[in-house]
Amino acid sequence: MFNKSDLHSYITFDAATGKIHLKDQRMILVGTDAIGLLRRDLIRSVGMDQAKKILLRYGRNYGVEFAKNLKALFSFESPFEWFHAGPQMSKITGAFFSQNAKIIYNHTTGEYFAEGYWHYSYEAEQHLKHFGVHNEPVCHTLTGFIGGYASEHYGRDIIVKEIKCVGKGDEHCLMIAKPAKEWDEKDLLDQLDQDSQEMIEINSPFLKIEKQRDAYKKLLKFNEKLSEILIQGQELSSIIKFLGETLNLGVTLEDKDFRLIESFGLFKYSMLDIIKFKNHILFSNLLKDIKQPVHYTFAEGSGWTHERLICPIHTKNGLFGYISLIKDSGEFDETEFSALEAASKFCSIQLLHTITRIEVEHRLKNELFIELLKKNCNADELTYRSKLMGYNLELPHYLFIVHFASFDPNADPAKDLQVQVIDTLHTQIKSLGSHTQCLLTSKSDHIIAIIPLELLEKTGIGVKPLAQLLLKTLESKYKDMIITFGISSICKKIEDYRRGYEEAQKAVQLLTVRKKHSSIVSSEDLSTFSKIINPENMDQLKKFAELLLQGIRLYDEKNNNELLKTLFYYLENQGNIQNTSQDLHISIGATRYRLKRIQEISHLDLTSSKDFYEAHLALQILIFLDDIDIY
Incomplete structure (x- = not known):
């Protein structure tokens, strides 16, 4: 019988032979890093799309065999117990920890639906380690495994699809399982059609070498043209245009804050516009850590449905921004990935040249200006250098x-x-x-x-x-x-x-x-006084001016008079009473009376050149400091 409360008791380790058994079935213990390296090499060899199909089919076959073996090894009391044994044993093997949210199945009516979460997926962890965040779920082996196990248990083809995934930036992995007839054709082909022409091509070394050779030739010509653009000293816009024309795709160049710098071809919104949509706040944070091209699908919630392949551009000062390929729909092939990576590197080189040129030019200008400021500068040499x-x-x-x-x-x-x-x-x-x-x-x-x-x-x-x-x-x-x-x-x-x-x-x-x-x-x-003062002695001058004119200012405030204004125009007119009267629009007698009151209050003798100069200086100080408003 199957004792789910003591699962570990079914696993035995034979020290003499080094064998591990699950009851009578031999098992092996393999590190997740080793599986991650195998998975990485597979993706690099055949591409993400083909690797996904292989991993899905491998996982599905593994799930079918695992279900058969468990049924043969244990005496399950019910189909329900057999069904749940799979996830429980997966927890013991360390593949993932599952948590069912909803399960509906009926052998009589053929109804089947399952929804569940799995946590600590080794496959998501390894993908993030080698490739970073992906634009779609990445737990292909685990997805296939659950589908295969469920199909063997139910006696009909069950297809499992991962909806959310840690590998694409979600908090957890979420899967949905339904009968094959309820899924679209693409999902069936990915997991059930094992004799497709694409699989034949994968297994054909000759065709693979031919495809790689053609891709290499295209990339070599592409790099040669980009080198020409750099040698000719053309701007980043030339690289963007060439990339777009060669691949017949839209291209954008954006800074590290996603502000648009250059674009070519298919283009509607910048990344900054798209990120403003609420559902892409997390995405903007994830982008800051990418190291290689990442394919991301923007759905209707983004304001613009399209596919975007995004690659970072780095300079010696750190992250500069992003260069992206854009298409309405579909996957990006290996040539497009390689071309975008190459364009990113050439943009980095071009930016390095620009930054270096600007730094050298700035240094030369700065050195020239330093020489200009010297007391005994060599005028002829500086003229020549400038x-x-x-x-x-x-x-x-x-x-x-x-x-x-x-x-x-x-x-x-x-x-x-x-x-x-x-x-x-x-x-x-x-x-x-x-x-x-x-x-x-x-x-x-x-x-x-x-x-x-x-x-x-x-x-x-x-x-x-x-x-x-x-x-x-x-x-x-x-x-x-x-x-x-x-x-x-x-x-x-x-x-x-x-x-x-x-x-x-x-x-x-x-x-x-x-x-x-x-x-x-x-x-x-x-004014003349301003050219001989500096901020260091300004406090002292201000105190001098305030003390000298304090009595007149208090009199004006108390009596709503204009003695200070009268003094200003008298001093500006060099002591000419008639001109002062005209500027103030008052009679000469009134002007004389005001000047008399000014001298009585301030104890200034305006016939003295010393008092005349000090009064004028005090007024200029306070006017410059915006401490009084004469006009």
Whole structure:
């Protein structure tokens, strides 16, 4: 009799012969890694589709024989006990742990339906180990085994299909079993048609070698053409176009966040659009770990029904993005897998060339600018070097400093931010239509742009409007950053660039101490006092200005008067009372009275050149700091 409570007692180990028996049936103990390697080599040799059919049929035959052997070995009290013995013994052998959710069968009516879960599938574990996440269930041997066992027990063909699978990213494996007549033709062929032409081809070494040779020739020509594209210095778009035209398929190139970069042929939505659908959130996370092409089926829930073969692209900086083949339906063959892998590698090489070129160009520009900032720079040498790089620094230029700061003071800006900003600025300037070159480089926490006067004259854009255009472009792209522009006065010769850099830098520094946010300031905007101060002494100057004008400001606030405004216009008009009266739109007598009250309250003697200068300086400080509003 079959004792399900003590299954281990039926397994014996003979130390003398090294044999293992399940009662009278000899068994062997094989590691799952060994089976996984055999399975891996089978898939690599004949492809996923053919391997699936072989594994399904092997599993089915194994299940039939296992059911027969169990029936012969044990005296089952009922067909029901025989049916459940299979999963129980599979648990003992370590293949999987099954858990039935629903079973309906009736020998009289022919009704049969089973639904169940299995956990800890060795087949799913091994597939993930060697191939990563697949687009469809992978437990083919186990699926076939259950179908074969159920068929032998029931006396009719039962087909089992795996609906969910750990091997395709699901939490567990789920199977459904029904009579053969209730499945479609494809499912029957996969598990029952053992004499198909495809199996004959698999067993024919000659046909296999012929197919491999043809595929190798095609791939060799494909790689030669991709090499030509690289040698000719063509862009990634050329690789995408060639891949699509050669395979007659849609192709997409997307970055690591699934934003579309390039596309060819059949295309409707980017991966980013598809991932926005709720049922593909898990898929987007799984994609980040793939190492080779993965075939994924997008059903109606994705918004676009299609098949996609996805392959990662890696550079020295890590994952760059993904290149994908797209078709309406069907499987991808070995040639398409190989071509996509090759295209991915060539994209990596092309990107490496681009990154290296950009890094070298950036280093040369940075070295040139460092030399420009030296006190005793060699003007002739720098002129020669700049012309070799396509710039003529002898012509008049403005110098911009573009400073970046995060709204979050603790934020750590991305390392490649400066490269991205330079690329954005270069693209925007190039779009203006002028072929005049602008030198763009970076230094610590800011970007330096040397803008030729010739560019402004050709485009008809003023220096400040150009800065406003560039600021708008950057703010739309970097919404979490505070961006400020400092603009120098015009630099007419090589020796002026050091002075221009200091002017633009001071303009940016002074922007940081103002109350009102201002994003652009030029050297010409700054008053005379601003050119001789710095943020370090600003607190001291502010205290001086507030103390000097404190009495007048309090009087104005208490009496709703305009003594401070009167003082400002009097000083701006160099002590001319008539002009001051006209600016204030009051009589000369009223102006004289206000000036008298100002001197009484502040103890200033406006006839003294010292007091006159200090009052003017104090007003300029507070106006610059946006501490008072005169206008």
